Amino acid sequence: MATRSSAGGTFNAANVITAANLNSLPGGILAYQQITSNVSGLNSNDGSNPNEVLMSVTVTPRASRLLRISWSIIYRLTKAGGAVGTDNVWAILFKDGTYTNAASMTMPQGNRDIGLPGFALDVGPTAAAHVYEIHFGFQAAGEPEYQVTASPTMRSFMMIEDVGPSF
Amino acid sequence: MPTRNSTAGRAFGADPVTTTTTNGLPGGMLAYTTGTPMTGITAVVNLTGMSLTITPPTNRDLKITVLMHAYISSALTSGDTFQVQLQRDGVTGQIWIMRCDQQNVQVTLCGYAFDFQTDGNPHTYLLRGGRLGGTGTYAAIANGTALGVTLTSWFAIEDVGVHF
Numbered sequence: 001m002a003t004r005s006s007a008g009g010t011f012n013a014a015n016v017i018t019a020a021n022l023n024s025l026p027g028g029i030l031a032y033q034q035i036t037s038n039v040s041g042l043n044s045n046d047g048s049n050p051n052e053v054l055m056s057v058t059v060t061p062r063a064s065r066l067l068r069i070s071w072s073i074i075y076r077l078t079k080a081g082g083a084v085g086t087d088n089v090w091a092i093l094f095k096d097g098t099y100t101n102a103a104s105m106t107m108p109q110g111n112r113d114i115g116l117p118g119f120a121l122d123v124g125p126t127a128a129a130h131v132y133e134i135h136f137g138f139q140a141a142g143e144p145e146y147q148v149t150a151s152p153t154m155r156s157f158m159m160i161e162d163v164g165p166s167f
Numbered sequence: 168m169p170t171r172n173s174t175a176g177r178a179f180g181a182d183p184v185t186t187t188t189t190n191g192l193p194g195g196m197l198a199y200t201t202g203t204p205m206t207g208i209t210a211v212v213n214l215t216g217m218s219l220t221i222t223p224p225t226n227r228d229l230k231i232t233v234l235m236h237a238y239i240s241s242a243l244t245s246g247d248t249f250q251v252q253l254q255r256d257g258v259t260g261q262i263w264i265m266r267c268d269q270q271n272v273q274v275t276l277c278g279y280a281f282d283f284q285t286d287g288n289p290h291t292y293l294l295r296g297g298r299l300g301g302t303g304t305y306a307a308i309a310n311g312t313a314l315g316v317t318l319t320s321w322f323a324i325e326d327v328g329v330h331f
Contacts, residue, residue, distance in 0.1 A: 003198035026195040085268040103275040117277040164195025
């Protein structure tokens with residue numbers, strides 16, 4: 001458990017605002033990517049490893065910052081071979097090529113668009129370029145095929161925010 | 168429905184930056200934890216390590232985010248359910264439920280909650296979780312490798328700005 005007792009954004013009225021004060025505040029969104037058209041043919045995964053890179057962003061954060069990576073993908077089973085209640089679908093977060101975290105669910109219904117959100121924190125990444133990716137993967141006994149369903153008005157996304165100094 | 172048309176962080180070029188300006192900005196992350204692995208869960212219990220005590224300034228709005236991984240390690244009933252509760256000072260304020268259909272397959276719950284208008288006093292936020300329906304015995308994944316993959320559960324609280 002990590003906590004900080006003083007947060008930026010709550011300064012005494014008479015204080016002079018310094019760079020340290022401002023550095024204690026969140027920096028906001030550093031990068032984002034959206035999917036605005038369908039990504040079809042997601043069928044190459046036969047196990048627990050990712051099969052497709054849906055989104056990829058590269059950021060170079062300042063040192064000693066706390067980042068939040070959040071995402072939501074909308075997927076659908078598009079081919080027989082998947083099994084409701086059996087197939088397990090994953091949105092997997094990679095950082096610099098390393099499996100970092102995932103959000104997963106057992107497919108609740110066939111031929112329907114289903115949202116799969118998730119997030120992770122990255123505490124104090126080095127002040128160098130880092131590549132964050134969201135992969136789509138699944139575990140299934142058969143040979144199903146999935147798509148990520150997207151349009152300009154219904155988007156899957158990932159974004160990276162600076163949510164303050166690391167602690 | 169509260170709304171506001173102007174936000175801090177959009178100061179005009181010639182204006183001096185004041186404490187009023189900066190106090191209107193989000194304060195950022197206040198606390199986070201990844202918890203401790205647990206096994207043998209057959210009822211809703213306190214999730215080990217998923218407790219955060221903070222003393223935020225007054226009149227702030229907080230956003231609480233939860234990413235919880237769990238799986239059933241024993242025989243189950245199809246459609247077992249796992250409930251996660253968010254408590255503040257022992258009072259349940261938010262509930263999420265996810266369905267678990269397979270043994271030894273992890274499932275993820277992603278939830279959000281808000282705590283509006285802080286009072287400046289210390290408060291303890293706690294996640295509880297466990298079986299709500301069915302027969303399975305659950306394990307809660309905290310931070311590390313489980314079922315052959317790397318997974319981290321997260322429980323985080325952030326200051327998202329001044330209350331309005």
